[in-house]
Amino acid sequence: MGAVTNSLPAGLHTVRRHNAGLVLDAIATRPGISRAGIAARTGLAKATVSGSIDRLVAANLIVDTGPQTRSGRGRRGTGLTLSPSGPHGLGVEIGVDYLATCLVDLAGTTRAHRIRACNNRTRSMRQVMAHVARAVRAALDEAEAMGAPVGGIGIAVPGLVESSGMLRTAPNLGWRDVDVRAELATRVDLADRPIIVGNEANFAATAELLSAESGDLRDFVHITGEIGVGAGIIINGALLAGVHGFSGEIGHVCVDPDGLLCGCGARGCLETMAGQDAIMSNAGVPANGRPPAHLIDTLTERLAHGDPAALDAARTAGRALGIALAALINIIDVPVVVLGGSYGALEPWIGPPILDELATHVISAPWEPPQVLRSQLGAEAAVRGAAAAAVQDILADPENAMASARSAT
Template sequence: MSPLTAPAGAVRQGSLRELNLALVLGRIAAADRPPSRADLAAATGLTRATVSAVVEDLIAGRLVTEAEPAPRAGAGRPARGLVLAGHGAAGLGLEINVDYLAVCVVDLAGRVRHRTVHRADLRPVAPADALARLVELAGRARADAAREDLVLAGAALAVPGLVDAAGVVRLAPNLGWREVPVPALLAGHPALTERIDGVPALVVDNEANLAALGELHAGPPGPTSFLHISGEVGIGAGIVLDGALFRGTRGWSGEIGHIPVRPEGRECRCGGRGCLEQYAGQEAILAAAGLAGADLPADTATARLAELAGAGDPAALRALHDAGSALGVAVASVVNLLDLDTVVLGGGYARLAPWLRPPVLAEISRRVLTAAWSPVTVRAAALGAEAAATGAAGSVVRRIVARPSGWLARTG
């Protein structure tokens, strides 16, 4: 019987079950200690019988497991708490950037179970070939996940560029990509292109957006509104407002790297002049510090730059100060516009934050109208350079938590 001809009561009953599954699983995911079935009944308003039935479905679907009860004083058996399962469903995070590929697997509880980073300059590589390399890394991650009793529930791919709703990369200037149909290029890899419960197994998104989501959900609860800046060869930003990613009308917000900080300055790959990337991008900083010809992988060169700055090297300190000042000019414009009180330095900036932070704060103090009454916090990202791939994988498992009925239908 199709949904169009099913009795209304059956549809309502199915919808009620979906709501109850999401409600209970969401409470378990958000709890600061493992809640018991009784705790869940009290928190949700559902009957204990309903909660027990829902919990049994979640346990059978390997979304929830019972934790050992905490010791208690007094008579009676302590109630078992419930936690998100560390086996079963997991998310696959993928990232293509200018000078590396990254793959990450995160389980439902948010733990990273696999991570691979492959360093290579991808600018001379055709998009199809770069994606093929990434698929090979994803296959290894899938095999590792299976050995740990994990089933990948989908994947998210982070790309440093403008991505439309269909997953087409409209423009990634630092990669040299334009109008790249990523889903079509991956059509020969069903594990990444099949649809799961009506949702594409692979979602393509901007890397700064996924990095911001990774930071939002990393560790203890922090600010729910902030600007996350990913500092790589290119510079992108993810804007989080009241706990939600702000995407803009077409989903292309956050291109802070192309804010002109010197309108008549250096030419940029985007076609403009004086863009922030030309003064505070990774390659620009390394060149200013005299490390451009060091023939080192980018992460090693960044580590060397931090080492030199820590030792007081004048060229390194000057390069970081100038980059931080340029970054501060762009950040101040965003803070003035959106009234944010937290700026997170991610990607390669996380390691360089001790030297970038002072000039960024100086420009904020000088240029933000409200700085005297509402100080802005500037800090390093908790996830650092791993944020985009981790955030991508986390976005997959959060979809399961938001709608567990789809996963249960697939595995039931």
């Protein structure tokens, strides 16, 4: 009889939490806003806002940047901004052929970023995790040297991750049933910092949601094309995780029941027509061990020169993507598609066929015409998203972070 979504009892503290989140959200959205402005935006009383601000400042989540420089009558407000020295999020991405880390502050700006090429396909899970642990230690040290406290860690993995954080399978890594959080915690001293483990496509979507470029985009599907094809679905500013956390596996949506056999055992999966390997082999771009970024460059060059095989491969991939995305839009009604990963670079060629298919297959297209946008974030989307998600957890429940800040003092 699920009438009440959150089945925890509410108390006064709940109100505080919620309102603190509201205040912080206002500051994040409009940096430099004054207390009065926050009161007007949130609908809270000025007194309430002031109190909340005091506590947020004490926890070093926000800073008072002094009087606003604003023309007009009356006393000037004092500007408030997310604290640059507040808790940071550390993002880690365990890719198939690279390992990336990045450090993001409360405002979402990247403070440090590092990517290491390495073939994780051939190495064992232990070896890879040892490497991850070294990278995390290095990143933590670097953060400390910068005076950037790390308040949470996000780990992006190319596979099915349960909401609990358990990695069920990562086909391209050859991993099964790995508790990534535990594996990391035994190798690095993380000092009780919260760790979020998630799917790379979902984190990439989160990154897109939080990126300044995308503005007020709060409903979209972000589709990532790397070795696999994954989607992250954002509805009303929140990731749709599904029951276990396995949502967004669009790569294995059946696009043609008589199609090619996929590595998963099924026939006609989207990946067999729009995965990076498929596009490259259809386009005749040799995949002899070159880094993926180089392959994409070669492909776009050929496309720009009008190579027929390349154009055909792009059209095929676009159509397949269009059919799969049409299914997605018909099913969950999210008519904005953001092309991320390597699809971003291919947008000029795959965008039109995608739009064509969406126009014919999406039943609500006449009323809400689907849009296809291009992500501004490159391959770094997933790491940034992982870091940003860690930060977001702090931002969403500041009262929590403030409690730990108090106990640490």
